[in-house]
Amino acid sequence: MYALRSLIFYAGMWLVTVAVVLPVPLVLPLAPRVRYRYLALWGRCVLWWLRVTCGISYCVEGREHIPATPSVVLAKHQSTWETIAFQSIFPTQTWVLKKELLRVPFFGWGLAAAWPIAIDRKAGREALRQVVEQGMERLRGGFWVIVFPEGTRMAPGTRGRYATGGAALARQAGVAALPVAHNAGEHWRRNSFIKIPGEIQVRIGPAIETTDKSAAVITREAETWIEEAMTTLGGTPQDHK
Secondary structure, three states: OHHHHHHHHHHHHHHHHHHHHOOHHHHOOOOHHHHHHHHHHHHHHHHHHHHHHHOEEEEEEOHHHOOOOOOEEEEOOOOOHHHHHHHHHOOOEEEEEEHHHHHOOOHHHHHHOOOOEEEOHHHOHHHHHHHHHHHHHHHHOOOEEEEOOOOOOOOOOOEOOOOOHHHHHHHHHOOOEEEEEEOHHHOEOOOOOOEOOEEEEEEEOOOEOOOOOOHHHHHHHHHHHHHHHHOOOOOOOOOEO
C-alpha cells in the first residue's frame, strides 16, 4: 500500500512540476521576488498532495525565533522534503545548492528561475567565495538564504561534517544565523521511493548572533544546537562520517 501511495504521489508531483515550469519563460523577465511567489505555488501544491496521498504532515516549533529581517538558515539535511517545506515555513528565500541540480529536466529549470546560489562543491575556496558574494546579494534583495551545512542528505541517526560557508555568509552580511532541526528522513527517506505516513517535526532554534564571532564558532554553535535537538526528534547523532 505504501508503494502504491508513493507512486500516486510522484505521478502527481511530476504533473504539477511540468504544469508550473512550462510557463517559466514568461516569468523570467519579472523581478526575482515575483518569480519566487509564482514558483512557490509548486511547493504548496506538493505538500498538500503529499499529505493527501501519503499521509505525511508536519508541525513547527519555535516560529517565534524567526527574525523579522532576512537571515541565513542553517538546517539539518535528511531528505528532499525540507527543500520543499521550507518555502512554506520561512519568508521569501533562495538556496545554496550544487549546480548539477539545475540540469535536472523541469525541476532544475524551475530552480534556475528561483535565483539560487548554485556552486561547484569541488571548487573549494572559490565555492565559498560564491556563497558569500551571491548570498549577500540575495540578502540585500530581501531573500533569506537556506544553507544545509552538511552538504548532502544524511540518513536518520547520522551526522555529516558541517561546512562553514553559511556561517561565513551570515558573519560577512551581519545577519543572524538560524539553526533548524527536523526528522523528515524518518518519513521521506534518502534515496527511497517509499514514503512513510506520519508527522514530521521541525524545530527552529534561537537566532545566533554573528557579531564578533568567527565562521567556525558560528558553525559550531549551530551544529551543537541542531544535533542536540535531533536527539528528541527521532534521530540520534553519531560521529562524523
